[in-house]
Amino acid sequence: MEGGGDHGTVRIGAANMKHDRPFNVEPDIASSSPVTRQKAAAAKQIIENHYKNYLQGLQDRMERRRTLQTKAAEAQIPSEEQEKMLRNLERRETEFMRLQRHKVGVDDFEQLTIIGKGAFGEVRLCRDRNTGEIHAMKKLKKSEMLSRGQVEHVRSERNLLVEVDSRCIVKLYYSFQDSDYLYLIMEYLPGGDIMTLLMREDILHEDVGRFYIAESILAISSIHQHNYVHRDIKPDNLILDKNGHLKLSDFGLCKPLESKYSSLLDDQDLTAQEVPNGNDSNSDAPWSMPKEQLQQWKRNRRALAYSTVGTLDYMAPEVLLKKGYGMECDWWSLGAIMYEMLVGYPPFCSDDPRMTCRKIINWKACLKFPEEPKLSAEAKDLICRLLCDVESRLGTKGGVEEIKAHPWFKGVQWDTLYEMEAAYKPTVNGDSDTQNFDKFDQVSTLQSFTASCISTPFFNRMSSSWIRYRNSPGCSPAVIIPLTDSTFPCVFVFYV
Numbered sequence: 001m002e003g004g005g006d007h008g009t010v011r012i013g014a015a016n017m018k019h020d021r022p023f024n025v026e027p028d029i030a031s032s033s034p035v036t037r038q039k040a041a042a043a044k045q046i047i048e049n050h051y052k053n054y055l056q057g058l059q060d061r062m063e064r065r066r067t068l069q070t071k072a073a074e075a076q077i078p079s080e081e082q083e084k085m086l087r088n089l090e091r092r093e094t095e096f097m098r099l100q101r102h103k104v105g106v107d108d109f110e111q112l113t114i115i116g117k118g119a120f121g122e123v124r125l126c127r128d129r130n131t132g133e134i135h136a137m138k139k140l141k142k143s144e145m146l147s148r149g150q151v152e153h154v155r156s157e158r159n160l161l162v163e164v165d166s167r168c169i170v171k172l173y174y175s176f177q178d179s180d181y182l183y184l185i186m187e188y189l190p191g192g193d194i195m196t197l198l199m200r201e202d203i204l205h206e207d208v209g210r211f212y213i214a215e216s217i218l219a220i221s222s223i224h225q226h227n228y229v230h231r232d233i234k235p236d237n238l239i240l241d242k243n244g245h246l247k248l249s250d251f252g253l254c255k256p257l258e259s260k261y262s263s264l265l266d267d268q269d270l271t272a273q274e275v276p277n278g279n280d281s282n283s284d285a286p287w288s289m290p291k292e293q294l295q296q297w298k299r300n301r302r303a304l305a306y307s308t309v310g311t312l313d314y315m316a317p318e319v320l321l322k323k324g325y326g327m328e329c330d331w332w333s334l335g336a337i338m339y340e341m342l343v344g345y346p347p348f349c350s351d352d353p354r355m356t357c358r359k360i361i362n363w364k365a366c367l368k369f370p371e372e373p374k375l376s377a378e379a380k381d382l383i384c385r386l387l388c389d390v391e392s393r394l395g396t397k398g399g400v401e402e403i404k405a406h407p408w409f410k411g412v413q414w415d416t417l418y419e420m421e422a423a424y425k426p427t428v429n430g431d432s433d434t435q436n437f438d439k440f441d442q443v444s445t446l447q448s449f450t451a452s453c454i455s456t457p458f459f460n461r462m463s464s465s466w467i468r469y470r471n472s473p474g475c476s477p478a479v480i481i482p483l484t485d486s487t488f489p490c491v492f493v494f495y496v
C-alpha cells in the first residue's frame, strides 16, 4: 500500500491496478456502520499522530544540530572539534532513539519513595526492573499540563536534557507517557537540594557559598551555551549528587508568569502606598521582620516550593515586569541565591508575596545588607553587581567570563571544580538513600492533584480573589486550589 496525497485516499497495489489511479475509499467508509467509521477515524488519528510526532522529532533533531553548529561557529571552535561535537550529538540522539524504540514504559520501573513535589506532579525514586539501577522518576499529570498548555514545555525540558550533555545538568535516561501521565526518568541525585541544605545550615560560610555559586555558574552557563534561559533558578532546582557536587534540574515546565503574577503586577499596585520608598530606614528589610515571622517564612518555604504558587523570591524584575528579558535574568536569580546563602534569607523576602514583588521591582531602595552576619566587601560587591539593572549587570555584556573574573572568585579553579572535593559532603548510605529529602505522605496526591498543602498566615494575607482554601483529607490542613478562571496561579518557568 502506498500513501496517497489526500487524507482518506489510499492507493492500493494489485486491487487497484485496473484503474491505475487513486482509489478513493471514502464512499465505502460512508456506507459502513458507525462503529467502523469510528474505528477508521481512530486509526487515521493514530497514523496522523505517529507521522506528526515522527516529523516533529526529525525537525527537533535537525534544529538541535543547527543550533549546535551555529553556537560552535560563533564560539570559533576549530572545525575538527566541531565535527567531534556533532558526532557526539548524533551518537546521543541515536542512543536516545534506540531507547525510545524499546518502548520503555512505567511497568519497567518499580516505584519507590516520593522525594519531591512540584507544580504539576511528583518526583519519586524508582528502580529499573531490568538493570536494578536506581533513578528519579518525574511524573506529571497530563490533564493538568494540557489544561494549562504546558505540554510544549515538557518537550522543551526533554529536548534540553538530551541536548545538553553536561555534568552540571541532571541526566535524562528515558521519557515516555501513558494515558494519564508524562514521565521523565532521570539520574537520582541523593544529596538533596540546596533549599534543604539552606534550611539545615541557615547560612553558609563564604568558602562553601563560593563553591556552590561557582558550580551554579558553570551549570547556568552550560544551558546558556545552548541558547536556553532557565528563568526559574532557585535553591530547590539546584540538587547535589552523592559527592556534594551541584546539578541544575527542572527545565521544561513553564509557569506562565502572566497568569501567575497578574494580580500582583498591575501598575496601580506598583505605585500603591505600601511600595517601599527608598528612605534609609531598614523597615522593609527582611531582618526587621519579627523573629517569629521570619521563622514562619522559613517553615513555609518548603510548602511553598511544593505548591502551584511557587516562589518569586529569586525572579528578576524584568521577568516580573514582563519586559523583554534574556539570559541575564538567570544571573539575577543567582545573586538572590548568593545573598540567601550568606545572609540566611533572600534579599526581598517578605511574608506577603505582593510585597516581595514590589521589593524586587524597587530593588534600588530595598536591597540592603544586615549588620550581622558580616559579608566580605567582595561578596557584597558581587551581589550588588548581580542584583541590578540589566545594563549594568555582570554577565550582560561580558558573558559568564565577566562573572568568573570577579574578585570574590579569586583562586577558584574553574576547570577542575567538578573534580575537586565538594565543599559539603552529604551523608548518603547507598544508592536508594533518601535521607536528604523531606518525608512525604507516600500516597500519591496526583489523582486529585491541584496543589500542595499550605496553611499559614502568609496565605491568609494573600488576595482572596487569588486563592482560596479547601480542607482536604490527606492534605491537611489546607489545600490551595485554583480559581476556575484564567487567574489560576499556576506556576513554573522555563522558556526557550
Ligand SMILES: Nc1ncnc2c1ncn2[C@@H]1O[C@H](COP(=O)(O)OP(=O)(O)OP(=O)(O)O)[C@@H](O)[C@H]1O
Residues within 6 Å of the ligand: 115, 116, 117, 118, 119, 120, 121, 122, 123, 136, 138, 170, 186, 187, 188, 189, 190, 192, 193, 236, 237, 239, 249, 250, 253, 305, 306, 307, 310, 437, 492, 493
Ligand atoms: N533527579 C533528581 N534527583 C533527586 N531529587 C530530585 C531530582 N529531581 C527533582 N528532585 C527533587 O524533587 C523536587 C521537585 O522537582 P522539580 O523541581 O523538578 O519538580 P517540578 O514539578 O518541576 O517542581 P517546581 O514546582 O519547582 O517547578 C526538587 O526540588 C528536588 O528536591
